[in-house]
Amino acid sequence: MMQESGTEATNGTANQNGAAACVERHREVQSKSATPSSDITASDLVNFQQQQALQVARQILLQQQQQSSALKSPKNNDKQPAPQVPVSVAMMTPQVITPQQMQQILQHQVLSPQQLQLLLQQQQALMLQQQLQEFYKKQQEQLHLQLIQQQHGSKQQSKEVSAQQLAFQQQLLQVQQLQQQHLLSLQRQGLLSIQPNQTLPLHSLTQGMIPVELQQLWKEVTNSYVKEENSATNNGHRGLDLSSPSPVPHKNHNQHGSTNGQYISHSLKREGSALDDHSPHSHPLYGHGVCKWPGCEAVFDDFHSFLKHLNNEHALDDRSTAQCRVQMQVVQQLELQLSKDKERLQAMMTHLHVKSTEPKPTPQPLNLVSNVTLSKTAPEASPPLSLPQTPTTPTAPLTPLSQTHSVITPTSLHSVGPMRRRYSDKYNMPISPDIVQNKEFYMNAEVRPPFTYASLIRQAILESPERQLTLNEIYNWFTRMFAYFRRNAATWKNAVRHNLSLHKCFVRVENVKGAVWTVDELEFQKRRPQKISGSPALVKNIHTTLGYGPALSAAFQASMAENNIPLYTTASIGSPTLNSLASAIREEMNGAMDHGNSNGSDSSPGRSPLPAMHHINVKEEPLDPEEHEGPLSLVTTANHSPDFDHNRDYEDDHGNEDML
DNA sequence: GCAGACCTAAACAGCC
DNA sequence: CGGCTGTTTAGGTCTG
Numbered sequence: 229m230m231q232e233s234g235t236e237a238t239n240g241t242a243n244q245n246g247a248a249a250c251v252e253r254h255r256e257v258q259s260k261s262a263t264p265s266s267d268i269t270a271s272d273l274v275n276f277q278q279q280q281a282l283q284v285a286r287q288i289l290l291q292q293q294q295q296s297s298a299l300k301s302p303k304n305n306d307k308q309p310a311p312q313v314p315v316s317v318a319m320m321t322p323q324v325i326t327p328q329q330m331q332q333i334l335q336h337q338v339l340s341p342q343q344l345q346l347l348l349q350q351q352q353a354l355m356l357q358q359q360l361q362e363f364y365k366k367q368q369e370q371l372h373l374q375l376i377q378q379q380h381g382s383k384q385q386s387k388e389v390s391a392q393q394l395a396f397q398q399q400l401l402q403v404q405q406l407q408q409q410h411l412l413s414l415q416r417q418g419l420l421s422i423q424p425n426q427t428l429p430l431h432s433l434t435q436g437m438i439p440v441e442l443q444q445l446w447k448e449v450t451n452s453y454v455k456e457e458n459s460a461t462n463n464g465h466r467g468l469d470l471s472s473p474s475p476v477p478h479k480n481h482n483q484h485g486s487t488n489g490q491y492i493s494h495s496l497k498r499e500g501s502a503l504d505d506h507s508p509h510s511h512p513l514y515g516h517g518v519c520k521w522p523g524c525e526a527v528f529d530d531f532h533s534f535l536k537h538l539n540n541e542h543a544l545d546d547r548s549t550a551q552c553r554v555q556m557q558v559v560q561q562l563e564l565q566l567s568k569d570k571e572r573l574q575a576m577m578t579h580l581h582v583k584s585t586e587p588k589p590t591p592q593p594l595n596l597v598s599n600v601t602l603s604k605t606a607p608e609a610s611p612p613l614s615l616p617q618t619p620t621t622p623t624a625p626l627t628p629l630s631q632t633h634s635v636i637t638p639t640s641l642h643s644v645g646p647m648r649r650r651y652s653d654k655y656n657m658p659i660s661p662d663i664v665q666n667k668e669f670y671m672n673a674e675v676r677p678p679f680t681y682a683s684l685i686r687q688a689i690l691e692s693p694e695r696q697l698t699l700n701e702i703y704n705w706f707t708r709m710f711a712y713f714r715r716n717a718a719t720w721k722n723a724v725r726h727n728l729s730l731h732k733c734f735v736r737v738e739n740v741k742g743a744v745w746t747v748d749e750l751e752f753q754k755r756r757p758q759k760i761s762g763s764p765a766l767v768k769n770i771h772t773t774l775g776y777g778p779a780l781s782a783a784f785q786a787s788m789a790e791n792n793i794p795l796y797t798t799a800s801i802g803s804p805t806l807n808s809l810a811s812a813i814r815e816e817m818n819g820a821m822d823h824g825n826s827n828g829s830d831s832s833p834g835r836s837p838l839p840a841m842h843h844i845n846v847k848e849e850p851l852d853p854e855e856h857e858g859p860l861s862l863v864t865t866a867n868h869s870p871d872f873d874h875n876r877d878y879e880d881d882h883g884n885e886d887m888l
Numbered sequence: 889g890c891a892g893a894c895c896t897a898a899a900c901a902g903c904c
Numbered sequence: 905c906g907g908c909t910g911t912t913t914a915g916g917t918c919t920g
Binding site for chain 3: 699700725726728730736742743
Binding site for chain 2: 906907908909910911912913914915916917918919920
């Protein structure tokens with residue numbers, strides 16, 4: 229297996245294949261009873277770990293019982309071999325919790341289910357940590373071996389060797405990234421607890437090759453644990469210490485015991501601006517007096533009030549967890565993008581016979597490359613519409629490197645289920661903020677907008693200068709605003725006509741140039757409001773449509789269980805995709821809530837501080853930002869979608885339509 | 889189970 | 905005649 233990945237690393241597909249091999253390997257290390265699914269997500273991993281942890285607990289109990297029975301009958305004590313315990317159990321049990329403790333816990337039920345869950349997660353964390361170490365160690369040894377073999381090869385093949393070294397470096401990089409992502413994911417979910425002095429072998433082995441940025445990331449991760457341990461209280465590592473002198477104690481009723489506080493904040497550090505992390509009054513989530521928690525943007529006079537706010541408003545709960553997971557995906561996508569760009573740079577350097585073998589001499593802002601490539605975008609700072617990434621961005625699995633393909637296909641996007649996400653009609657609330665907010669997303673992503681036809685028609689009409697549109701203009705608005713409506717025109721146009729006729733709120737007015745449609749707001753408001761249902765349908769739709777990992781979906785569902793969650797209200801997170809998704813969910817959750825605080829009016833996703841996200845692509849096609857710098861043309865967008873067979877329909881519209 | 893909202897499909901008519 | 909527009913009906917799903 230490692231041989232395979234080693235050889236594959238020499239070709240262009242090394243990234244995906246190698247990573248996939250890593251994951252496969254990883255799974256094998258964990259267990260051979262894993263599901264035979266071809267791709268694995270972090271949620272799968274977590275689920276599996278939970279199952280395994282439960283199994284561990286059972287094993288421990290069984291072992292305990294057998295031991296106690298053995299004590300009662302000393303005859304068997306010597307000959308009776310210890311029950312078969314999985315390797316992982318053998319590895320973890322002595323370090324984490326003794327069987328006695330476990331049994332005591334279970335028998336006396338001294339702990340709440342949440343605490344039990346926390347314990348289980350700690351068990352899983354240690355178990356997985358060791359598995360990870362083992363896996364990465366093997367991976368590293370293999371790579372190192374191959375590298376050495378290459379170095380001892382014939383000198384006549386020096387060029388080949390250097391190229392293969394490059395490939396090895398790339399593989400190393402990807403291994404590191406995989407490792408980082410695994411660790412970060414686990415840490416951010418509070419599942420992994422690394423002791424400060426517990427560096428993985430990979431780190432030291434490949435230190436010279438680690439990109440500075442990854443090293444920095446690593447430092448951040450480990451430092452967070454250093455700090456955390458220093459500030460550990462009786463609460464163990466659940467304490468929420470946000471670099472404040474006195475951590476504010478708060479109830480921790482969530483099962484993700486150690487997800488809060490520093491983990492998140494340090495994870496999100498990359499998103500923040502160039503704050504000086506070493507200053508006592510700085511925080512990655514705090515900048516220019518504003519809370520930088522995605523979607524928050526609360527203003528604070530002093531750092532202390534911010535910390536208070538952080539502890540109170542962004543405490544460990546489902547909402548924060550969901551937001552954190554989204555952020556995880558953002559980061560992972562950025563990392564993926566970074567790795568790809570670095571590979572490209574490497575290839576360029578190799579091609580130009582640059583001698584350096586360092587992946588990159590200096591750390592680069594994650595969005596720098598993309599900033600450059602985006603410099604030609606429209607003045608209104610819309611994201612490059614030509615990028616086909618949007619619908620796939622949030623679908624990225626938690627192990628993106630392993631699943632850059634086959635996660636989602638254009639076909640899957642096209643096979644969107646029936647429109648049942650009609651949250652915009654609930655309480656007849658306006659959809660304009662959301663549409664404005666997620667304009668670019670819907671323009672690019674062939675994702676069915678979660679609005680009813682009636683709402684969309686109304687929106688189209690209200691957006692027009694005279695608040696009236698002809699049928700054809702309404703059509704054009706649909707195709708212009710939503711990539712989804714560039715296909716199956718017959719269907720949705722029929723639906724539009726049907727809605728126009730059916731709903732009283734749409735009034736046909738004979739005009740000089742024909743008939744136009746207007747909106748009777750009173751009638752529109754009269755329509756029966758729908759109760760908010762907690763919207764499992766939306767979650768399901770988003771999940772199925774966009775290929776959300778179950779974990780993220782669950783997180784969103786969990787966060788939707790709460791009310792009024794401003795996930796990512798504006799461009800704060802920087803990804804129009806995630807932004808829009810989250811916003812859609814937020815809308816769904818808010819229901820009739822006031823949109824006034826959604827910043828929809830002044831929130832152009834195009835001003836995203838992380839335009840790099842626009843380049844994220846989980847599809848099979850290689851990322852080629854240079855090829856997507858064309859004018860903001862929806863046709864261009866369409867043509868970049870491999871399975872975009874709407875051209876017939878849309879080009880008809882395009883003929884008589886001013887594009888933006 | 890029911891009613892309502894919604895979506896999709898289709899038939900049909902009138903107009904250009 | 906064909907396409908567009910507009911109306912209406914029918915059947916289905918989903919939700920409260």
